[in-house]
Amino acid sequence: TSNEPDEPESTGASQVANTGSGNDEPGQEVVIGFSAPAADHGWIGAITTKAEEEAAKYEDVDFQAVEGSNDVNQQISQVETLISRNVNVLVILPFDGNALTEVGIKAMEAGIQVINLDRVFSSARGYRTYIGGDNYGMGAAAGYYLAQQLTEKGVKDPVIGEVQGIADLPLTQDRSKGFEEALATAGFKVSNKVSAQFTVESGQQVTSNLLQAAPKLDALWNHDDDQGLGVLAAIEQAGRDEFIMVGGAGSRNMMDLIKADSGVMKATVTYPPSMAASAVKLARLVGQSKGMADLVELGVPASITLTSETITKENVDQYLSLGFES
């Protein structure tokens, strides 16, 4: 067996270990059901695409995705449909983890293994394995980075802006909390906060107003690189460049901008949609009762939380291949 990744462009430094070791050899056929919220913004779109692409790599995987929905009731029904269709493993990215817990438990009780992707269920009985990002950690990473930059520059009482995603999602609140608490370590706080909808257009719209509310900014954190395209468009259209900006998630576009270092965009904190590909891989392994090659244990672990890494000009080259097309 080899340690060489079979798809170099989709694997990055931190993921090399997940492949190889014979786990990719065709095995017993696994039917994987996949349910995620409506692909009404790029990150979720990327999640779905990554999952599909990963599944397509394996001949022994039958991948069945259902229509995305932002209505939890609808998503519950969809998962129920998948259950009654007797899939082997379910990958569920819930619109709201709390709301899908019961149906997760139902699936587990029906003997279907559940991979809970990203938004965690309220009970561990609902999943075989959780894999997801760290929203609090993401906000904290952005906060620490900005605090450090501003302190280095010696800015006193900086004006810091924040562009949230959808305000009333738990993940948004977690991100903001991490951001606030990290900034607080340097004695800073957020002065202007707006929330968009994770879409380019809403990012553009709210940012153009934010820039009016804060005629002078020192720093800006944007939760999401998809809406970041809009945020940047608004900044450019307003002709502003006096501040530094940090993104979120880690899209390829943003990495290119960080690398070029020609504008406000200085860093982004990762929240990679490639976790969907990992989830599919895990689902397949679980379905085939295999373990993870680089671990000693025979089974797949119950929980994997990805770290949020800070990508800057210095380390961007390492990450370029992981950047998702938003």
Added chain:
Amino acid sequence: MDDGVLLRMRGIVKQFPGVRALDGVDLDVAAGQVHCLLGQNGAGKSTLIRVLAGAHRPDEGSLSWEGEDVSFSSPSSAIQRGIATIYQELDLVPGLSVADNLYLGHEKATAGFVHRSAQGAAAAAVLKKLGHSEIPVSREVGRLSAAQQQIVSLARALARDAKLIVMDEPSAVLAHDEVDNLFRVIRGLIAENVAVVYISHRLEEIRQIGDMVTVLKDGRTVATGLPAKSTPTPELVSLMTGRNVEYLFPPRTSDPFSSDAPLLQVEGLALKGAFEGVDLVVRPGEIVGLAGLVGAGRSEVLETIYGARRRTTGTVRMEGRELPAGSVRAAVKAGMGLAPEERKSQALLLGEPVARNVTLASLSRMTKTVPGWLDRRREKITAQEATAGLEVRPADVTRAVKTLSGGNQQKVVLARWLLGSTKLLLLDEPTRGVDVGARSEIYALVRRLADDGMGVLLVSSEVPEVLGLADRVLVMREGQVVHTGPADELDEHRVLDLVMEGIAR
């Protein structure tokens, strides 16, 4: 084109679900003639002219126009041939101005751009020709009174420069002098060799203006080419109805000077901008008529008494108890019922069956033991009885009201108030569009209701109707009552003088 026949219709059949509205009708119309269509409510007159205007496609039959076989696939193809139509139910667009309505579909425009001033001027000219330059051409049609809207409809037909103008009961909403005015216009048209098809339930109008008469009955032509001036009335009536109807007012029975406790007592009633200082009394068993010109404010008086408009000053008492201003519910509870002037917009649920229209105002009495729980059998039977009493045709109460002919729709509205505890009936133009036979039935009915103790307040633009039916008459002019007195002390001339001059000469 032999014998000057402009339009020839042969064997026209039009079938609606459940009704054969036209069953082989023939009609010949010659240029320079007024051709009258007569027939009872539901005989098929409106349907015939809708076929002629391209609004309905006939199921069978042929049409020839100026000697050439034609078939109109849409209203515009009839219009292009030179046929203009005034429909029975007003067909104006309420949100558009008078001028825009007049030229709708044939706007004065180049390359799609409307010449607004030219169009306004042309509209003003047409209205002036009709003697109604007081109607502002820029006013929204929805803000005009029913009579004014009818005039706009007429003006619109004239604005088309048509060879044939079809008029479906144009005089129904017009007052006496307005009808004369209409006839003046028709004579002008005839002089220009235009043909006119004229529909009316008033035989005296047919005599005045008509040349030829065609009589329809149950969707068939029963007589055609009758001379309008000379055919005896009994002959026409029996052709229409198949029987002899006396066009008579029932004898008065109540005492105009009775001192019974008044049912309705109105004092110093005023509505800003419409009328003021109206005093009137209606006693049980009494019919009180309100006469006056169109626009004199009679409808407003009725509607204000009824609470549909909020009075500015004055009091309204039913059986001694004062009613709150602007509450229809209080009025209905106290025993009033209104048959309004514009039945289509003010009274009817067009898509609903007859039965539901009839019981609308007395739903709370159509219930079983549990309040609010409908007794649908009782509802249906009650509606059937009420409509049968008025000879609503067809006699099927499950039929949608909009499929009834105009006159039968009016009867449905009347039937609504005959159901329950109505003590005072407010009738605004109750016989508009109602045929000869039904008309005398309605007169008899109103009188019988009065004899049973009901009070009636009647508004009608037909002076003979007011004089013949009412016990007492109030004459209104420009928002004021100019005369009050027993009906038998007045005649048509005196009323007209009062109406025009405010004094009796």
Added chain:
Amino acid sequence: MSVSTAPPAVSTQRPGVLARMRGTEVRNLGLVAVLAVLIVIGAVTSENFLTTDNLENILVSSSVIGVVTIGMTFVIIGGGIDLSVGAIVALASVWATTLATQSYGPWMMALCAILVGAGAGLANGLLIAYGRLVPFIVTLAMMVSARGLAARLADNRTQLVNEQGIKDLAKTDVLGIPLMVIILAVVAALGWILLNRTTFGRRTFAIGGNTEAARLAGIDTRLNTALLYVLSGTCCGIAAVMLLARTTTGSSTHGNLYELDAIAAVIIGGTLLSGGRGTLIGSILGVLVFITISNIFILNNLATETQNIAKGLIIVGAVLLQRRANRDTT
């Protein structure tokens, strides 16, 4: 009663059963045909479609939006519109899951959700009927405000239902039928009676068909209109309780786009958007059609974007089929 004595004339021909049904009810036959076609498609394309589990699943999925749709049908027949249903569901779900409310137990939670729904509906109704404001604007304002208030109450978080009593609702079967479906059936039956067998229902049709005529007939159009929105709000409250059970959470994101789904079901069910005409059965069939379409897609493993493209086409096809079915029966 003083109408003349002439006996009611008997209608000459005895019309057939179909012809005697009112226009709108015949229209429902069209929808039944659409549903039948969908079921055939489902059965042919997927072996899992005609399983008890799956059919039950379709019904349960329809139950929450179904209850909302019943209230919406009343409002639309009465000539109005209610854009706030989704937001009211969210608000009621959040309010019922606050810690304070949960401490009183499941009955109190359910009552709270229903009262919040009815209260929000009352606010709508008062502004529309007595404030004479346009329904579209008032309920739009309520939609925005109620979601904001829900987010505020929940502090932008999802609140867990702790009461097992509520959670059990989603798992209970009565005589083999899921309780959720029974709730829908009961609400639908009550709604049907209210609409078709009571004076309130009759007046609702009248107001939607011709408000002026209803007013001149002595109907208290304002009170009646206000009640329509209270009814719709109450249905939202009931739907919120069902959603609490299904999702075991209260959240300001619940009921997302329910307004659109409900209005669409009502309209495809043959109710006129302008009021005065419609049936409850049509609305329920409308809900079933939409849910069945989604279900078939999932069973056939279509990509989401393909599902959407196809869904639009099927909707148009369904309406065309429905029209054709109606033409044939009348």
Added chain:
Amino acid sequence: MSVSTAPPAVSTQRPGVLARMRGTEVRNLGLVAVLAVLIVIGAVTSENFLTTDNLENILVSSSVIGVVTIGMTFVIIGGGIDLSVGAIVALASVWATTLATQSYGPWMMALCAILVGAGAGLANGLLIAYGRLVPFIVTLAMMVSARGLAARLADNRTQLVNEQGIKDLAKTDVLGIPLMVIILAVVAALGWILLNRTTFGRRTFAIGGNTEAARLAGIDTRLNTALLYVLSGTCCGIAAVMLLARTTTGSSTHGNLYELDAIAAVIIGGTLLSGGRGTLIGSILGVLVFITISNIFILNNLATETQNIAKGLIIVGAVLLQRRANRDTT
């Protein structure tokens, strides 16, 4: 909705200038008053409100949805509704940013977006006018399908605009006025002329006010209705081009909920949802009101949920104020 021939309150005195203006245009004065109040509130609560930059920002923010609203106004006056505007904007933006289209340069991109918009509108129009299907359902189907198609074309990705020519639109000023605002002004002016000065506009009012009367007057109501949707689609295409410039991207998520925003602006602008009556100026004012409210909130750094609660209240307040203003002027 019932026919509106019931006579409104009577006025016999010679009316003043204000009263002689058509009812709906007077209504606009109410909206101007609302806007004035909002501006005062903005100026008082935030020093950054009355800056040229910010006012320009409000206008620019209004421009894209403003253009969509113009098309929507026509459709609603003509008695219809268009739920597909947002989806058409998305589809047009995606189609115009496919690599194939971009290779032809900025003009071709703009033309492509506009043609796609018009084409989708034509599909709506044909189904509604000639297929005689309910506008709500047809445009709902288009909404779902067009978004699905957009997602498919874009493969669920955001597509970048590479053409500098398009991006520059968002940054260009003409005589100190942003080009975006000028585009809105031009579309509005053309729309106003079309609505108020041409036979097409008159006929649109007629069809919306009384379709049967329009038909009996010999108007080709079907052609005219179909054209209304083409017009709306074309406006969406223009809006898509503007959005390409503003966001420098094409995406299937563009135009999210535009249908609701546009309809709300039209209705608050005094156009009847049932058709036949309305003004373009009112609709534009409606857009400005909504955008200004959001702007004031952000300048005051309100939390999103507080914004929403307040927004609902302000909308109701605005409509009440508007009514009061109208009463005083008539």
